[in-house]
């Protein structure tokens with residue numbers, strides 16, 4: 001398979017692992033954050049971290065779209081879904097995210113009309129075939145998913161679909177990275193930059209990381225060799241005293257992103273002054289809402305939404321995991337009270353969540369094998 | 372995914388995944404595409420073209 005097989009070649013993987021081993025300074029500990037949940041999943045699926053020297057540590061960032069949704073937002077969704085006139089639609093992962101009194105899946109079991117969709121376009125189709133019902137799409141995700149929501153809202157408008165609306169919980173990637181870099185909890189040496197978000201925003205928005213914080217960042221693809229090569233490139237920057245944005249994923253990511261996607265997002269969305277992130281609290285200008293011109297398609301204006309704020313359960317340490325402060329197995333309930341079948345926190349729900357990746361690929365132990 | 376057919380008027384394409392599963396994809400962000408082109412699709416939208 002083109003673009004896949006050549007990036008899974010075990011022989012090339014060993015070559016890169018040898019180069020990484022040669023590039024690290026003995027006695028120095030390196031801590032790199034992979035921002036995107038897709039990278040976290042690949043790292044544990046392919047055992048990428050087992051190919052790294054003991055002094056190269058990967059910490060997992062806040063780039064899993066489901067993981068960052070706060071409980072209160074789930075409760076708001078459930079309140080909307082329980083309205084008799086509403087068909088509530090969302091991505092499959094979102095159905096299992098716990099709110100304060102259960103998940104959307106629980107609400108569905110109790111009779112709410114909640115339907116899983118693969119795309120906002122599916123939700124629009126449901127609206128067109130159910131003209132006597134109100135169809136609400138629960139929009140989540142970073143800039144990777146936001147263009148899809150924006151195009152669907154434009155399509156709903158163009159086709160005159162009046163019974164469709166959107167509960168917009170899209171977030172943007174730069175503000176949480178800045179919040180993490182400002183946090184005294186975390187000392188990082190570099191970043192493996194998000195691949196899919198960058199197909200939309202490009203690599204340029206990450207220039208503040210080297211410019212303001214003096215850390216290298218390499219935007220990377222999702223195959224094991226992509227990630228190893230990105231780590232090799234970060235180490236080369238550090239060894240050569242360089243600090244810049246590099247694009248390992250140039251076969252997919254244009255440095256300037258996708259201008260048409262940025263344009264459609266700018267037309268349909270505007271920044272919220274603040275948005276609450278699971279475990280990270282409120283971050284300024286980090287969430288999107290529908291722009292004034294699309295207010296008639298905003299479910300939060302069309303219906304009464306409680307707007308509840310709910311503290312995470314005491315046992316939940318998703319915030320620390322999302323900030324890279326602790327590893328999933330350091331959470332007291334990891335693999336016991338919290339499992340993918342019965343998640344307490346969001347990081348155990350999606351395959352992109354760090355806790356789910358550790359659990360699904362058997363990373364229960366503190367020590368990892370080191371080549 | 373690989374583009375199989377294009378409905379230019381509606382800005383949609385029928386695309387096939389590697390496992391053969393087909394779905395309708397918005398192509399407004401990558402137009403023009405032609406059958407045989409490969410596109411990176413996320414949440415039902417082609418985000419970038421990957422060439423033929």
Ligand code: SF4
Pocket residue numbers: 315316317318319321328331332333334335338339343344345346347348349355
């Ligand atoms: S184990 Fe569960 S509660 Fe603990 S951090 Fe992970 S998802 Fe959150």
